[in-house]
């Protein structure tokens with residue numbers, strides 16, 4: 001790398017432009033500097049929050065340029081670029097367009113029969129040629145989402161120690177206590193806008209995977225970029241390693257994390273506190289911290305503790321709630337009535353279950369002008385000990401207490417379905433196959449169109465499959481699941497299941513927060529995101545029984561979610577980026593990163 005200063009040029013190019021203007025103008029392309037040749041180290045687009053510091057800009061050429069994933073174009077370097085940047089001879093003679101590179105890679109990916117091989121090929125690509133990775137992901141989102149995200153990312157985390165190649169993300173372990181700020185400074189990017197952090201204790205529905213949970217922040221952040229248009233260099237995946245209670249991992253010689261039981265209590269909270277303070281100190285007030293896949297005994301407490309001091313968001317509690325509420329609101333078109341006319345039963349009363357329940361209750365309460373406590377009475381939850389009822393109140397975890405309604409104890413889900421007579425059944429239990437034939441049949445016997453959401457991930461943990469839901473309900477169920485299922489043919493009719501996954505929400509939600517400079521998250525922002533997502537379901541989608549729009553349109557959907565969330569943030573006085581752009585959808589679209597190669601002169 002040859003560092004050199006470009007202060008004069010950059011001042012000419014950017015001088016005097018406010019941040020807001022810069023977002024709208026969408027800077028991209030090549031920079032030519034007084035006859036010097038150099039690669040544009042400014043990523044093309046994405047929301048930028050901080051001023052560019054010209055004297056840190058450096059230029060790579062030749063071999064190191066090809067080894068730099070952010071700027072490598074591989075076979076797409078033109079003859080001129082190869083000559084100008086000392087690449088001649090380092091590449092085979094053929095010059096490929098980005099489209100041809102994409103075609104070639106998709107062909108190779110499709111030849112792999114094992115999903116994990118596709119995952120590894122995608123991770124290799126991300127490490128080799130970032131723009132091509134995002135182009136593949138954006139152009140083939142329905143096909144590749146299950147590869148870089150659920151279900152395959154679950155298997156990848158389980159086997160992370162064995163498939164581990166180049167490390168991704170930042171690892172902060174108990175060993176770094178007292179010097180987390182120093183560790184953050186080791187990360188090469190300085191202008192971070194989103195951090196997804198896990199401690200690996202509840203990875204999807206697969207339990208404690210310790211340090212190997214890193215696959216989740218990495219995967220979620222690739223969706224922030226591909227689906228929400230947040231530039232890759234602004235994304236920081238973090239895994240906090242406080243040990244693991246997974247004996248299999250502790251006994252595994254290839255385990256990549258600390259080989260000790262999980263730290264708890266004060267030791268745990270002190271490390272998290274140091275991390276949260278260091279993040280704020282290093283990246284400022286407006287960096288978005290997304291908690292992901294923490295176990296519920298920490299998740300609720302961390303959210304409550306930091307929601308007033310940091311821009312924090314728990315995806316499993318809040319993002320999931322927002323996506324499910326959107327699906328329910330959309331489903332009303334198919335099943336009729338208002339939300340308040342329905343009765344909801346959950347299997348699973350943890351982060352996802354109680355998070356969704358609370359947002360549904362809030363929406364009902366707002367729409368019907370009834371107290372929240374009244375609205376909650378329409379919602380029932382079953383945990384591993386049975387229906388949550390008032391006689392269990394004393395022994396319940398705090399997040400379950402609001403759901404302890406008057407009812408006699410009920411042990412089993414089937415009995416609960418028969419007793420509560422729900423119109424909507426939601427699975428957030430991580431227990432695969434928990435929606436048995438009897439349960440689905442009971443739902444179908446009570447409802448013309450039973451609404452069944454099997455949200456647990458990955459596919460192995462789904463409460464039922466799409467095929468089971470449609471067959472056992474004789475084709476009457478409206479079904480969506482956390483991990484994707486193929487379409488099902490039943491009685492000569494094709495049923496297309498939807499995917500109820502927080503991936504619909506967090507990328508657009510995050511973009512909305514970043515582009516408006518929102519400083520704190522309010523529940524109304526989650527409701528706004530739900531509303532925006534529900535509004536994106538078209539008549540054509542409804543005709544297929546879908547309650548979510550297809551992921552193919554996700555960037556457009558994310559721009560709408562971002563705009564609606566930002567509008568609400570401005571309305572609530574939570575947005576700090578002024579003046580407010582007039583057309584927020586256009587502004588959101590203009591802020592989005594696109595993986596187009598720049599031309600290097």
Ligand SMILES: NC(=O)C1=CN([C@@H]2O[C@H](COP(=O)(O)OP(=O)(O)OC[C@H]3O[C@@H](n4cnc5c(N)ncnc54)[C@H](OP(=O)(O)O)[C@@H]3O)[C@@H](O)[C@H]2O)C=CC1
Nearest residue numbers: 204205296348349350351352383384429456457482501502
């Ligand atoms: N589709 C999506 O977008 C999302 C899906 N999820 C999925 O939801 C699942 C749950 O996540 P989360 O809520 O965070 O996990 P939690 O651990 O917080 O909650 C799990 C809940 O399931 C209950 N449960 C466990 N076993 C049984 C059983 N045999 N019968 C009845 N209830 C049982 C637990 O009961 P108890 O409290 O008694 O232990 C607990 O209430 C995961 O699989 C996750 O992947 C999560 C977030 C988003």
Ligand SMILES: CC(=O)C(=O)O
Nearest residue numbers: 204205293316457502
């Ligand atoms: C989707 C997700 O966040 C989960 O399953 O945990």
Ligand SMILES: [Mg+2]
Nearest residue numbers: 292293315316
């Ligand atoms: Mg999660």
